[in-house]
Amino acid sequence: MSKDISIQNGANLNLKGLASKEFEVANKSLTYALNPDDFFSLVPRMLVKEGDFVKKGDPVFFDKNDENIKIVSPVSGKIKQIVRGEKRKILNVIIERSGDDVRNFDIPDLKSIPHESIIKLLINSGTLAYIRQRPYNIIARPNRLPKSIFVSSYSTAPYAADYEFLMSDRLNDLQVGINVLGKIINKPINFCVSSTKESIFNQLKNVDLYIIKGNHPAGNESFQINRIDPINSGEVVWVVKPEDLANIGSFFKTGQHCSDRTIAISGDSINSSKYFKTTIGSEISSLFNKTDNLPTLNCRIINGDPLSGSKVDYSGFIGYYNNAISVIEEGNNYRMLGWLPFMYNSVPSLSKTSLSWLLGGEKKVNTNLNGEERAIVVTGEMEKYFPMNIFPMQLIKACMTGDIEKMESLGIYEVVPEDFGLVDFSCTSKIEAQEIIKNGIEIMLKEVG
Amino acid sequence: MDFIRKQVDMLKKPFDKGGKLEKLYPAFNAFETMLFVPNHTTSKGSHIRDGVDLKRTMITVIIALVPALFYGMYNTGYQYYVQTDIQFTFIDAVLHGAYKIFPMIAVSYAVGLAIEFAFAVYRNHPVNEGYLVTGLLIPMIMPIDMPLWMLAISVIFAVLIAKEAFGGTGMNILNPALTARAFAFFAYPTFMSGDKVWVSEASNVDGISGETILGTLAANGEVAYSSASMFMGSIPGSVAETSVFFVLIGALLLIITGVGSWRIMLSGVIGASVVGILFNLWGANSLMSFEWYNHLLVGGFAFGIVFMATDPVSAAQTTKGKWIYGFLVGVFCILIRVFNPAYPEGVMLAILLMNVFAPLIDHYVIETNVSMRRKRWRDVKLETA
Numbered sequence: 045m046s047k048d049i050s051i052q053n054g055a056n057l058n059l060k061g062l063a064s065k066e067f068e069v070a071n072k073s074l075t076y077a078l079n080p081d082d083f084f085s086l087v088p089r090m091l092v093k094e095g096d097f098v099k100k101g102d103p104v105f106f107d108k109n110d111e112n113i114k115i116v117s118p119v120s121g122k123i124k125q126i127v128r129g130e131k132r133k134i135l136n137v138i139i140e141r142s143g144d145d146v147r148n149f150d151i152p153d154l155k156s157i158p159h160e161s162i163i164k165l166l167i168n169s170g171t172l173a174y175i176r177q178r179p180y181n182i183i184a185r186p187n188r189l190p191k192s193i194f195v196s197s198y199s200t201a202p203y204a205a206d207y208e209f210l211m212s213d214r215l216n217d218l219q220v221g222i223n224v225l226g227k228i229i230n231k232p233i234n235f236c237v238s239s240t241k242e243s244i245f246n247q248l249k250n251v252d253l254y255i256i257k258g259n260h261p262a263g264n265e266s267f268q269i270n271r272i273d274p275i276n277s278g279e280v281v282w283v284v285k286p287e288d289l290a291n292i293g294s295f296f297k298t299g300q301h302c303s304d305r306t307i308a309i310s311g312d313s314i315n316s317s318k319y320f321k322t323t324i325g326s327e328i329s330s331l332f333n334k335t336d337n338l339p340t341l342n343c344r345i346i347n348g349d350p351l352s353g354s355k356v357d358y359s360g361f362i363g364y365y366n367n368a369i370s371v372i373e374e375g376n377n378y379r380m381l382g383w384l385p386f387m388y389n390s391v392p393s394l395s396k397t398s399l400s401w402l403l404g405g406e407k408k409v410n411t412n413l414n415g416e417e418r419a420i421v422v423t424g425e426m427e428k429y430f431p432m433n434i435f436p437m438q439l440i441k442a443c444m445t446g447d448i449e450k451m452e453s454l455g456i457y458e459v460v461p462e463d464f465g466l467v468d469f470s471c472t473s474k475i476e477a478q479e480i481i482k483n484g485i486e487i488m489l490k491e492v493g
Numbered sequence: 494m495d496f497i498r499k500q501v502d503m504l505k506k507p508f509d510k511g512g513k514l515e516k517l518y519p520a521f522n523a524f525e526t527m528l529f530v531p532n533h534t535t536s537k538g539s540h541i542r543d544g545v546d547l548k549r550t551m552i553t554v555i556i557a558l559v560p561a562l563f564y565g566m567y568n569t570g571y572q573y574y575v576q577t578d579i580q581f582t583f584i585d586a587v588l589h590g591a592y593k594i595f596p597m598i599a600v601s602y603a604v605g606l607a608i609e610f611a612f613a614v615y616r617n618h619p620v621n622e623g624y625l626v627t628g629l630l631i632p633m634i635m636p637i638d639m640p641l642w643m644l645a646i647s648v649i650f651a652v653l654i655a656k657e658a659f660g661g662t663g664m665n666i667l668n669p670a671l672t673a674r675a676f677a678f679f680a681y682p683t684f685m686s687g688d689k690v691w692v693s694e695a696s697n698v699d700g701i702s703g704e705t706i707l708g709t710l711a712a713n714g715e716v717a718y719s720s721a722s723m724f725m726g727s728i729p730g731s732v733a734e735t736s737v738f739f740v741l742i743g744a745l746l747l748i749i750t751g752v753g754s755w756r757i758m759l760s761g762v763i764g765a766s767v768v769g770i771l772f773n774l775w776g777a778n779s780l781m782s783f784e785w786y787n788h789l790l791v792g793g794f795a796f797g798i799v800f801m802a803t804d805p806v807s808a809a810q811t812t813k814g815k816w817i818y819g820f821l822v823g824v825f826c827i828l829i830r831v832f833n834p835a836y837p838e839g840v841m842l843a844i845l846l847m848n849v850f851a852p853l854i855d856h857y858v859i860e861t862n863v864s865m866r867r868k869r870w871r872d873v874k875l876e877t878a
Binding site (some may be wrong): 057202274276277278279344346350351352353355370372374375376377378379380381382383384385388391392393394395396397398400409410411412413414415416417418419420421422423424427433434435437438453454455464465466468469470471472473474476477478479 | 494528529530534539540542543548661663664752805808815865869
């Protein structure tokens with residue numbers, strides 16, 4: 045039995061250059077990297093030195109806050125370099141691929157496996173890193189079991205990968221993952237699908253299926269959790285991305301860590317905009333066609349979608365969790381009298397002070413700020429793109445002042461920065477809502493935990 | 494465009510970091526960003542941004558003000574020529590109005606922007622666009638013959654006390670334009686009411702006079718105008734507030750573009766109508782028995798509810814709060830008109846009063862959300878206990 049949930053408001057940006065639905069196997073990357081910044085609030089302690097050999101699945105570093113959180117190597121090879129930045133902060137652990145050694149685990153019969161053993165296996169194999177917990181979006185802490193587990197296969201962000209396509213050949217692994225995690229909470233996990241078409245996920249078993257209807261950010265887990273099983277003070281909910289859940293399933297099938305990653309590359313100025321099968325931590329350059337001449341283009345490569353992803357160099361590596369890479373033009377140009385209402389309608393705008401909404405069709409975007417940062421003046425704007433029973437502007441202000449009690453009572457436990465992607469986008473005053481919320485969550489983690 | 498850009502880049506050099514005029518950068522920046530949307534790219538948060546910015550929003554409000562301003566110019570001339578028995582054309586009337594009104598606008602912008610620029614340089618932040626609207630609103634809501642120096646002092650008071658003292662754009666409690674009017678109203682009462690201020694040259698020429706409709710009613714006089722003239726605006730009053738028709742054109746633009754809150758406008762009209770109807774039933778004096786729909790047409794009600802009450806900074810910020818706030822502005826506007834003969838026009842004081850209460854309204858709206866969340870937490874604890 046599935047349930048329908050309609051999430052009102054929000055907006056779909058409909059950007060030009062969405063990845064075409066064809067798979068391609070990416071060139072094998074020579075080096076792979078793990079970036080501790082991909083894991084929110086994780087403080088890395090290294091378990092290897094430069095020059096060490098690691099098997100695929102061997103732990104590379106763990107979290108100083110919780111030793112159970114281990115990040116394992118996605119490939120077998122040699123630790124080539126530990127790149128450090130200011131104050132010796134670890135920026136990247138680079139592994140040079142060689143050989144095919146894999147760390148093996150004995151998996152007991154899945155039908156009778158107790159949930160303690162599942163958690164132990166998740167911890168020891170580093171597979172736990174695929175699961176993140178709310179509040180705060182940190183890697184799941186195994187000592188606090190969740191009240192429910194959510195998977196969203198409905199992606200609404202611009203340039204986000206379509207899981208209906210991406211997961212089409214991994215349903216078997218996904219089902220194993222669902223069965224395993226379901227055992228931990230002793231009930232079906234909540235699986236959210238899109239309402240726009242007949243979903244391939246309808247055939248999954250042991251799930252409570254929810255059909256979500258709505259524009260971005262309806263696909264974000266926070267908005268689904270808020271409607272289905274909201275997080276209260278002291279409660280924990282786990283969130284897993286569909287491909288990560290299939291990787292967990294694969295581990296419980298084979299006893300070997302699975303670090304498969306499919307990336308949808310989108311952008312209106314490149315030839316390689318399709319889905320690439322690759323491995324976590326691969327070089328960005330391994331995904332792009334040489335004819336794209338990416339380094340010479342005036343463009344920005346983003347690990348993730350353009351609303352909430354992070355900027356990366358052509359010589360960088362793909363992020364741990366993302367299924368999308370976006371390439372958009374840098375908007376470092378001037379527009380004469382560009383602030384005039386109803387002018388420059390080709391610049392995407394959700395505001396009716398531009399005719400952009402009338403034009404329809406796919407929109408071309410660039411990274412221009414389209415103005416300068418100002419004090420917050422306009423009201424009622426954020427609420428349109430934040431369809432949850434939370435006052436976004438008041439929460440943002442509470443985060444700015446670091447008022448813990450206010451943040452808590454206004455609902456900080458239920459949100460993560462990426463939920464504010466459209467708020468960032470649409471804000472007239474060009475404030476950085478995601479950054480402010482991130483800082484607020486950091487304060488909460490430190491003070492309340 | 495490239496040529497102009499190059500010239501601007503040349504001019505910019507002394508204002509850049511390390512340049513001689515570095516400290517004056519915010520002032521230069523204000524002019525530069527007027528000419529060009531800058532080449533800034535996103536650094537944190539979303540990599541792509543909406544085409545809208547505060548400049549575009551504020552300019553939209555100014556465009557919405559233009560019909561009322563233009564009619565105000567015509568009406569200024571019209572009221573003057575009708576009383577002087579001089580033959581006049583439409584153009585004559587507009588020219589007479591422009592001759593009187595443009596100096597007011599110039600003084601308002603010059604004085605206000607000078608203070609804004611000084612604060613921007615002093616505090617080292619960019620010049621906010623808010624004053625572009627305030628600076629136009631202030632002359633539009635003053636009597637036509639107000640001496641320019643008085644206007645200047647009102648502007649100084651409004652910008653310094655109502656705005657900058659609270660931290661500048663986005664932080665003020667009171668609407669700055671209305672604060673300027675309230676200041677003038679209490680500091681120079683003889684220039685702000687009576688029958689010698691509302692028609693151009695009435696203070697200089699003996700034969701010219703004219704009381705506002707509300708002033709007449711407060712003195713228990715007979716109203717000589719039809720509802721149609723009240724709607725079209727050919728009546729004495731502050732510079733550009735008299736024509737409901739032209740104010741509504743502006744309102745339409747604000748509502749379509751989403752820049753002004755239709756909720757505040759609608760609930761304000763509802764609030765004023767409800768109280769107006771109640772007073773009509775009571776009918777103890779001429780202000781009470783003045784038809785409720787005419788209450789909506791006279792004085793600054795339409796202008797106030799469309800352009801002043803909807804100021805997002807000083808209005809309530811939550812959706813529910815906006816309904817309550819707008820409704821109460823309407824209610825208090827009529828209450829003040831009817832019950833306080835010293836203040837025949839109530840909309841200014843009603844909006845300023847509700848500006849003060851807006852944060853409180855929001856507080857209670859947000860509290861209901863907070864207690865909903867806390868109740869959910871408590872219920873869960875009870876279930877699991």
